[in-house]
Amino acid sequence: MHMKKTISAGFKGFWIHILIWFLFICYEVVAVGLMVGAFGHPVNYISHYLITIGVFYLSALLVLPFAFKLKAHMLWRAPLGVALLFLIFLLANYYTDLLMIDWHFANRSEGFSLTWAYSSKILYRWIYVFGFSAAYFFLKNYLVERDRAEEMEKQRLERVIEEERIKQALSKAQNDFLKAQINPHFLFNTLDFIYHSISELSQEASQAVMTLSEMMRYAVDSGDLDDTVSLGEEIEQIEKLIYLYQLRKNMELKVMSYFSDQAMGLRFIPLVLLTLVENIFKHGDVGHALHEIRIIAVVEDGELVIETSNAVNLIRSGAGGTNAGLKNIGQRLRFAYGNDIGFHFGREGELFVTRIAVPVSRILHQGERRELLTTNLN
Known part of the structure; x- marks a missing residue:
């Protein structure tokens, strides 16, 4: 019975994530498309949003927990983890853009390359994604600690009573x-x-x-x-x-x-x-x-x-x-x-x-x- 409740709660949380990502992607695609007056190829959207989602969870579930696990090593782990994540995000977007151009799912000007202008554009996007990822990480930790504190307080009150x-x-x-x-x-x-x-x-x-x-x-x-x-x-x-x-x-x-x-x-x-x-x-x-x-x-x-x-x-x-x-x-x-x-x-x-x-x-x-x-x- 306990396992069934755990699985049910896990699926509930999973579908909430899917719904939020769906609404976010729809909002962003429509807003950007209306702003620039054009929409891209669906394959191009899917590939880049898969990178965004992947890096989001890589940051929230792996890199940030590793960085904040030990306070004594936090000062070097956190900057190193953030830098590596950005590098992964930059290279993943760059090579995906190259593939989209080669497969004719995207149009780019001649001489497309990994320039400072392109890196700055990706950096802006990275700050946006990483900010949400960090907020999710800290919110999740806060909720876990709150539940743990409430459970401990409940046990303490039961002992006192x-x-x-x-x-x-x-x-x-x-x-x-x-x-x-x-x-x-x-x-x-x-x-x-x-x-x-x-x-x-x-x-x-x-x-x-x-x-x-x-x-x-x-x-x-x-x-x-x-x-x-x-x-x-x-x-x-x-x-x-x-x-x-x-x-x-x-x-x-x-x-x-x-x-x-x-x-x-x-x-x-x-x-x-x-x-x-x-x-x-x-x-x-x-x-x-x-x-x-x-x-x-x-x-x-x-x-x-x-x-x-x-x-x-x-x-x-x-x-x-x-x-x-x-x-x-x-x-x-x-x-x-x-x-x-x-x-x-x-x-x-x-x-x-x-x-x-x-x-x-x-x-x-x-x-x-x-x-x-x-x-x-x-």
């Missing part, structure tokens, strides 16, 4: 695993608090149960939501999370949070900010006397900036955690918004700081990017 599909699947699996770890942590710690305090703080306990229920519903439903959620919705869950931990610590935790209206109005991938805050309570020293918990989400210089900081838990930090949750966040952010987004975390003195910076333009156009990826994958 496949890699992103794998990363997306891996990220989803890791995120599901992360949620499976986080949710029981909230549940059992909060239920433990309720168990020990419900007899004395029944109102607060009931409020804690309600808050917990809403948080668990959000965490579970996030797997069924679109790839993005309103950052304001997630911030609501963060405030509930802080409330639950405040209950456990008798409202003694020092928490400074600030979320700008512009940031809250953006749609962002879910469970990023919530995971960062959960890591603070899970791994940080939240009751430090000097360092408060800081949680910020603002838009600055065209970027959504999310920052958290908390005192380092010196006991837990010595264990050398893997930061799996933070690495998962980084992978999800890079998949959603590009590899060059800002995401840094680490210890700074007595504080553990995380900072995310994502251009707002990418957040706003994430839907278009996801649609493109989905279309390509399908």
